[in-house]
Amino acid sequence: MNTPAETVDTLLHPGWIIPVAPAGQILRNHSLAIRGEQIVAVMPRAESAKLQAAEVFELPDHALLPGLINAHGHAAMSLLRGYADDLSLMPWLEQHIWPAEGRHVSDEFVADGVALAITEMLRAGTTTFSDMYFYPDACARVAQRMGMRCQISFPVLDFPTAWARDADDYISKGLALRDAVKHSHLISVGFGPHAPYTVSHPNLAKVAMLAAELDASIQIHLHETRGEVLQAVEAHGERPLDSLHRLGLLGPRTQCVHMTDLGEQDIALLAETGAQVVHCPQSNMKLASGACPVARLLAAGVNVALGTDSAASNNGLNLFGEMRSAALLAKLTSSDASALSATQALYMATLGGARALGLDEQIGSLETGKLADLIAVDLSGPETQPVYNPVSQLVYACNGSQVTHSWIGGQLRLRERELQGIDLAAITARTEYWQQRITGTQQ
Template sequence: MSEHLPQPCDLLIEAGHVVPVQPHAVVLEDTGVAVRDGVIVGIGPRSEMRADWQPARTVSRPDAVLIPGLVNAHTHNPMTLLRGIADDLPLMTWLQEHIWPVEAAVIGPQFVADGTRLAIAEMLRGGTTCANENYFFPDVQAQVYAEHGFRALVGAVIIDFPTAWASSSDEYFAKAEGLREQWQGHDLIGVALAPHAPYTVCDANFERVAAMSAQHNLRVHLHTHETAQEVSDSVRDHGMRPLARLQRLGLVNERLIAVHMTQLTGEEIALCAEHGVHVVHCPESNLKLASGFCPACALARAGVNLAIGTDGCASNNDLDMFSENRTAAILAKAVANDATALDAASTLRAATLGGATALGFADRIGSIEVGKQADLVCVDLGQLETQPLHNVISQLVYATGRHQVSDVWIAGVSRLENRVLVDMDIDGIMANARQWRERIASVRG
């Protein structure tokens, strides 16, 4: 028991269990976390925390586990409005014959704003507090994320053909620079460069991306090695595999967020480890599009930082990181033919601190540590589906559903309370979704 006077704080969260993620695989029992000015200022046994802190508000969840907010490390969140329009198709057919034509007809600032808002609501109810975004009109996305107090790394798209966002390479890069300048130093919003893929970006534009990334220390968020066809086409067109081409162009480094990576040799895995490349595993999207299997276990064992993402709702079809984590862990075992591959604690780490590290946010989020931002999630493990509770971390990865998320905070601000979203117009979001359904149906005929 402390003898000094208790210190004031804004919030004291008491949970039956706390999984801080760092240190690895640790579970703290009957623990309190104190928050002041959006920052974690104390962690300890509940009785000690009650003696040491005088909170303006206490939230007590004795049947819950408190975890860091989940980081969805690869999203196209406005595509929530395209959920289910072109299912059961291979990637290039899905893209070229369905997604791109519909986007060309409907995409614009309002589509992006409404889709992003729908995604934020879905993510919050599923315990996700941060997204790595890759879509057009990133200026609109950034405004909507900031409006709702949601943390995001927003990607400035670079692609070789005109879109509603930009009509030329120079305009794509000018808008990327404007986005960087506008959001530089923001508490919640960061900016990355998002060249779409090796098959849609030429060498000259990749070289401009590499130069801008190095100059401003920007992450490069890129789909690559997603399918066998992508790799064979690269060999045909460039005389080398995509990763070798990226290395030649100066992009294989610690700023690269390489998404999907289902087609990798042992040498390529070693290259990623050597140069600090971050890999985002999107198992459900890859499975649904039959794109291949990311060798997640081999990457992790080689020392590559592994993160987890859902991809967009047009190819997943949800933003459920609990489902994604379970799939990632189970698929890794099958791919490696090893039941010990990507264990539960390592999976949860990939979905939190791994994602934060990939985005360049690890100094702020991804684990429950004093000095970090209070991006926190309470998950109710007292329900029938997660009883009896033999192992908290295993239960989180293998048995828990997103419906068990009870409370969410971002930078100490309540965003979900007892399953109720805070300061979000759910009726309006639903009405907008229905309007877009009708408009997209009319476009498709």
């Protein structure tokens, strides 16, 4: 008597599977099976005959890899893309971005900006993003509706904004959001103290205490420029990283964003505490903020993830561009062509990002039992031919437009470049409305 075939929801037959873990592995003639939210098998194709799938995808020219993880950004600022370009960080913030935000940021602004950002990220292979911005409840609402995985770091500042009055108000509202979404499979919430120069030491200590009690993540802009570090030394007699360590803020749950100005003692402290680093190469280059010493961090055992920062300072949310920029910038700044390999750059955009966000047991690699967050990238075009090494093509030749399919928790979000369940025309119309409102040309 024949044994009934095991049933799965989705069966994928790609040209290559790049699982990311174990490192450097590239699988040919293999298949991947999804049931519910999870990957249930990665197997030689011949063994997949024992499976009966509701839907089968033949993808002979595609590389299948984990969905990319954008470990730092401000999604709603997509509505300010190109608003104030070619300026250094503080004039850009103080004279243009902060005034524009003061006039326009609202629940409605954030909801529309996040929707625009999610469509862009999905089309370029990102399946998880981290967000730090005002009205984080609007971000959570839109990400949940659009089926996008998201870590929200609710902002904490000393001064009032449209969303909150003071640090206590930011924290109170942020913790209420954390409680409201605690059962979500897609949304997680942690603390987002903006930076050491916008949050006082007593309030940073309060964040450290609460985060420890709740076992919550902390994301903070840190050592973004040399000027920031020098000002901190003048004001407090110590470097910002040392201040955070003294206040109890550094640890494996802490995500240190930018980190362009680092000495050997800083790198040793990061390694000792297990803190995470999020590298935003394109934003840092565009604002002339400096370059994160990625190769030195990795050599010291520090985990490094990749982020885009906002579309206002980048001007895109494309992790393929960040991977390429990270690899090239590391080579240039170290005068070492082997400083950051394509394999390492891909790790930073996948499992390194998952580890930074505390999600590495769930996502970031294609392994049995993990959530089915994955993308298929078509390498058949002339831009990516011939394929000697698919990882090199992904990092150095792809621009995101080669992503044809995307799954998040086993749900298909992009099929043959078409977004699923997302009204792109409506999002575009709302974007045009905000552009006219911000520039004062609204009819």
